[in-house]
Amino acid sequence: MNNHSVVTATDLTKTYQRGREEVHALEAVSFTVHRGEFVAVTGPSGAGKTTLLNLIGCMDTPTRGTLHIGGRTAHELSERERTRLRREHLGFVFQHFSLLPTLTVAENVALPALFARRFAGARVDQLLDKVGLAHRRGHLPHELSGGEMQRAAIARALVNDPPLLLADEPTGNLDSATGETIIALFRKLQSEGLSIMVVTHNAALAAAAGRRLELRDGRVVAQVF
Ligand SMILES: Nc1ncnc2c1ncn2[C@@H]1O[C@H](COP(=O)(O)OP(=O)(O)O)[C@@H](O)[C@H]1O
Numbered sequence: 191m192n193n194h195s196v197v198t199a200t201d202l203t204k205t206y207q208r209g210r211e212e213v214h215a216l217e218a219v220s221f222t223v224h225r226g227e228f229v230a231v232t233g234p235s236g237a238g239k240t241t242l243l244n245l246i247g248c249m250d251t252p253t254r255g256t257l258h259i260g261g262r263t264a265h266e267l268s269e270r271e272r273t274r275l276r277r278e279h280l281g282f283v284f285q286h287f288s289l290l291p292t293l294t295v296a297e298n299v300a301l302p303a304l305f306a307r308r309f310a311g312a313r314v315d316q317l318l319d320k321v322g323l324a325h326r327r328g329h330l331p332h333e334l335s336g337g338e339m340q341r342a343a344i345a346r347a348l349v350n351d352p353p354l355l356l357a358d359e360p361t362g363n364l365d366s367a368t369g370e371t372i373i374a375l376f377r378k379l380q381s382e383g384l385s386i387m388v389v390t391h392n393a394a395l396a397a398a399a400g401r402r403l404e405l406r407d408g409r410v411v412a413q414v415f
């Protein structure tokens with residue numbers, strides 16, 4: 191690990207218990223994501239991609255191995271410290287957008303700042319401008335297209351200014367033309383210094399990343415630069 195590491199995983203292992211059977215979702219996975227890197231995680235269904243993202247997102251704990259995030263060792267933190275790490279160092283984007291239906295676009299974007307007890311005001315406007323949704327700030331999610339919903343979700347993920355964005359199949363619900371606008375947005379964010387780790391089956395999205403981590407049966411089988 192060095193100062194430019196946003197995430198360093200060492201021998202990360204996750205074993206689930208399914209009845210009597212052990213499921214080896216991840217086996218001794220090691221890698222580093224540096225500041226400003228854009229990494230795609232690929233591999234067939236069941237390879238362990240979501241498990242990996244959940245571990246990095248501190249939503250689950252590894253069976254073995256260590257995870258350094260923003261200079262902290264995840265498993266050494268208390269629940270409260272982990273919540274804070276999640277809030278300040280990580281942004282999350284999902285396939286199904288996960289916007290709250292009764293809140294406007296601007297309110298959705300501001301929500302993580304509220305939980306962090308921060309005032310988001312100007313930051314919300316700045317982010318909506320960045321993702322091209324300034325004109326939609328007062329709309330409800332159901333009034334948006336899929337691409338607009340995902341751009342709102344990306345703005346929301348960035349409101350606390352995290353160094354790392356984690357995305358699980360962010361273009362999975364979008365047609366390929368709309369997916370291209372999300373890819374372009376990721377590239378722009380990366381050029382501004384954001385680190386991005388994205389799980390994807392979308393070849394264009396994987397190709398846009400600077401590095402590809404290919405998983406199969408819980409192991410890294412290839413790293414393509
Ligand atoms: N909570 C769980 N309990 C038991 N097995 C699980 C659980 N979550 C995932 N798995 C298993 O772990 C393996 C990896 O799953 P997952 O990380 O979701 O893969 P991917 O996202 O690449 O499709 C699969 O065999 C899956 O069935």
Ligand SMILES: [Mg+2]
Nearest residue numbers: 236239240241
């Ligand atoms: Mg998955």
